[in-house]
Amino acid sequence: MKLETVLNSVRPWAPDRNTTDGVVVGSIVRMVRNLPGYPFPGWSTEESRAAVAAELLPVLKSLRGYKTAFCAEMSKLSYGERRVLLTRKQLTPGMAARQDGCYIMIPQRRPNIIMVNEEEHLVIHTFRNGLNLEDGVAELQRLDDLLQEQLTFAHTAQHGYLTSIPSEAGDAMQLYCLLHLPALSTANMMNQVTKALEKLHVSISPYFSDAQDDTGHLFVLFSIPGPEDSIEEMMEAFQEVVGHIVLRERQVRRKLLAEPGLHLQDAIARAYGLLTNCRRLSIKELRDAVSLLRLGTLLGLITWAEDEREILIELNQFGLAQACITAMAEEKCDPTLCLRRATATRDFLNKHPHQFSDNTI
Amino acid sequence: MFLTQIVNGQVSELALCEACARAKGLFDPQSLTFAEKFFPEEFKQRVDKLVRELTGAEAPEAPAPTMGMLSSCPVCGFSVEDLRRTGHLGCPDCYTVFARELDPSAEPEDEPLSEAPAVTKARLQKELQQAVAREDYERAASLRDQINALPDSDA
Numbered sequence: 001m002k003l004e005t006v007l008n009s010v011r012p013w014a015p016d017r018n019t020t021d022g023v024v025v026g027s028i029v030r031m032v033r034n035l036p037g038y039p040f041p042g043w044s045t046e047e048s049r050a051a052v053a054a055e056l057l058p059v060l061k062s063l064r065g066y067k068t069a070f071c072a073e074m075s076k077l078s079y080g081e082r083r084v085l086l087t088r089k090q091l092t093p094g095m096a097a098r099q100d101g102c103y104i105m106i107p108q109r110r111p112n113i114i115m116v117n118e119e120e121h122l123v124i125h126t127f128r129n130g131l132n133l134e135d136g137v138a139e140l141q142r143l144d145d146l147l148q149e150q151l152t153f154a155h156t157a158q159h160g161y162l163t164s165i166p167s168e169a170g171d172a173m174q175l176y177c178l179l180h181l182p183a184l185s186t187a188n189m190m191n192q193v194t195k196a197l198e199k200l201h202v203s204i205s206p207y208f209s210d211a212q213d214d215t216g217h218l219f220v221l222f223s224i225p226g227p228e229d230s231i232e233e234m235m236e237a238f239q240e241v242v243g244h245i246v247l248r249e250r251q252v253r254r255k256l257l258a259e260p261g262l263h264l265q266d267a268i269a270r271a272y273g274l275l276t277n278c279r280r281l282s283i284k285e286l287r288d289a290v291s292l293l294r295l296g297t298l299l300g301l302i303t304w305a306e307d308e309r310e311i312l313i314e315l316n317q318f319g320l321a322q323a324c325i326t327a328m329a330e331e332k333c334d335p336t337l338c339l340r341r342a343t344a345t346r347d348f349l350n351k352h353p354h355q356f357s358d359n360t361i
Numbered sequence: 362m363f364l365t366q367i368v369n370g371q372v373s374e375l376a377l378c379e380a381c382a383r384a385k386g387l388f389d390p391q392s393l394t395f396a397e398k399f400f401p402e403e404f405k406q407r408v409d410k411l412v413r414e415l416t417g418a419e420a421p422e423a424p425a426p427t428m429g430m431l432s433s434c435p436v437c438g439f440s441v442e443d444l445r446r447t448g449h450l451g452c453p454d455c456y457t458v459f460a461r462e463l464d465p466s467a468e469p470e471d472e473p474l475s476e477a478p479a480v481t482k483a484r485l486q487k488e489l490q491q492a493v494a495r496e497d498y499e500r501a502a503s504l505r506d507q508i509n510a511l512p513d514s515d516a
Contacts, residue, residue, distance in 0.1 A: 036453050039437040043451040045500065047491050154453035162453045166463055169456075 003070055003081055005108065022298055022312050023246045025218070027128045028089065028176035029136035031144065032120040032163055036154040040164035041102070041117040049101030049117045056116050059150045060105060063143070066114075069107040075099040083327035087208070088320060089127075089178075089220075094119050112139070120163055120172075122147075131242055133175055133235050140173065171231040175223040175238045178207060179245060182217040182295045183252040186267060190219075193245065201226055202241050208287070208323065216287030216319065221245070257299065268296040272356050276349055281342040283326045290319045296356075305353040318348050434458040435510035438503055485511070 034040065038052050060066055074095065077085075085091035090106060095118040105114040111127040124143060128136045147153075154162040160170035168174070184190055194204055207218035223238045256264040271292035274285065294315050296302040304311045322341060329337050433440040439451025441462055450456065456463065485508050492501040 034453055037436075039439075039452040040450065042449060043437060043439060045488065045492075047488050156456060159456055162450075162456055164449045164451075166448075166450060166456070 003072070003077075005070070022294065023180055023249050024131045024242060025178040025180050025316065027131050027133055027136060027178070028125050029128070029133060029140055030174040030176065031124045031140040032161070032168070032172045032174075033122045033144070033147070033153040034162055034164075035121050036152065038121065040120060041098075042119055042164055044117075046101055052121050053101055053103055053116050056122055056151070057103060057105075059147060060114055060116075062150075063146060065110050066105065066107050069105050069114075071103060071105045073100065074102040074104065077104070080328040084324045087323045087327045089207075090125075091115075092118060092123070095123075112143075119165075122153075131177060131239065133177075133239065137173065137231055137235065168225050170225065170229065171234075173231045173234070174225055175234060177221045177238070177242055179204075179219045179221055179242075179249075180217060180291065180294065181219055181245070181249050182291050183256055183264070184245075184249050185217040186264065187252050187256060189248075189252065193248070197221075197241065200237070200241055201229075202238065215284045217291040218287075253295070253299070264295075265301065268292045268299075268301055269356070272296065272302065275345050278342040278345065280338040281345055282338060283323065283341070286322055286341060286345065287319060290315055301356065303355050303357060311352060311354075314348075314352065318345075435507060438507055 035052055035055060038044065038048050041049060041052075044052075057071070061069070061071070074082075082091060082096045085104070086093065086096050090113050091104060092115065095102065095104065095115050098117065102117040103115070105116070106112075113125045115123040115125075124140060126136045126139050156162065159166075161172035163169045163172050181190070181193075184193060190204075197204055201224045202221060203224055204219050204221045206215070207220050208215060221238075221242065223234050225234060229237075253264075271289035274281075275289050275293060278285075293302065294312060297304065297308060297311060297315070306314075322344065325341075326337065334340075434451055434455045435458070436454040437451035439455050441459060444450060444455070444459055444462060450459065485504055489501055489504040489508065492498075492504055
């Protein structure tokens, strides 16, 4: 299968259809496993990586749903393709830098990605809409059981599943969650949130790895596993933290909306004006404006002919697609990209009938 | 110069003149704290040797090195310094080799080195042949050392 087919068929991020405030856009559960007797990839030789891949790939390809999966050695992927996969979070930064003996596998019909010889021998990520961690963990445990019918993973009674970083040994799972936090970002409260999270074994970083700031107001929240934590304990603590952040975001949205200065309404109206009238549009402008358009939709300032939840997914996918086009185009330094991006944005808005109804005017 | 050594609760005391102490390799008594602080192992070995010479005691049998007490992993060559510097481990067997470093409160395991680690000599020898074939002699030398460090039972 070709990479283009995968990129067109797999939609990695979509908000949960059961929630309406769209703060939690999606979640990822990561599971790592290592084979006994081989050095970890960060300390191994090309021969050792090849031997690990030779042991793992036939088993992975024998799994149901993975026979026709996209599977490529990292050295065969161009830098543009790697950047696109990175933008979609279908590749980790550590894996993006790897070459021979390291493989990525993306099945067409399952929201999973498999990396062989990333920082560990076998890394599996599973994507879920909204905060659906239990389902993600269950999927990985099912996969783990299937793999263990044919493979033996490095495990001890004392440490659990062994990993290259001792503190991550145990269930060897990690939790990630994508959050859309326009109100906390607009109110300059993200530093406060980041510092508070440090004390809770949770970390937060901007979604777009190329951005030094919080463009697009998208963030990735991830758990830092402790040596004694089981996945159930980690999941419970993580969900509690996510719940607090969601609550805070909602509170700040209400507070900003109620402010007599109308700063939030003004920001949303300006973003809408920019997107509908621009002739040139940078990727940063697009990310921020689409984020505010999303917020305007959630707050009822913009109404769409289509179902609101569907349009939120469309907006996410549009923003992600534009980020991927930019990632691919960086190689060629396309001077017309800003113009094409502006045209694509106006076309998107024309294609989806809507109305901007600000009752503050 | 008075030297008091306590080993396993047994106190041995020695009185040496300054010339004898200097002749036996013990220098300025003022520098003992410094030596103990910066070269504790070396200093301890020297004092042990001196006490044995003077008391006529036989050298205790050195305990067999056990997993959990080595300074580098015989399987992957990862050293304890690498672990301290990076916070990472080299291979799954490093958990056994660096058990005491990972958990200083843990009792050392009685698992002797002769216990075959998960990596096989055959696999290392295959890697060695490949390294020689591509003329990577540095890697080949490292692999040879790892093979030599492995017990013979796996041959």
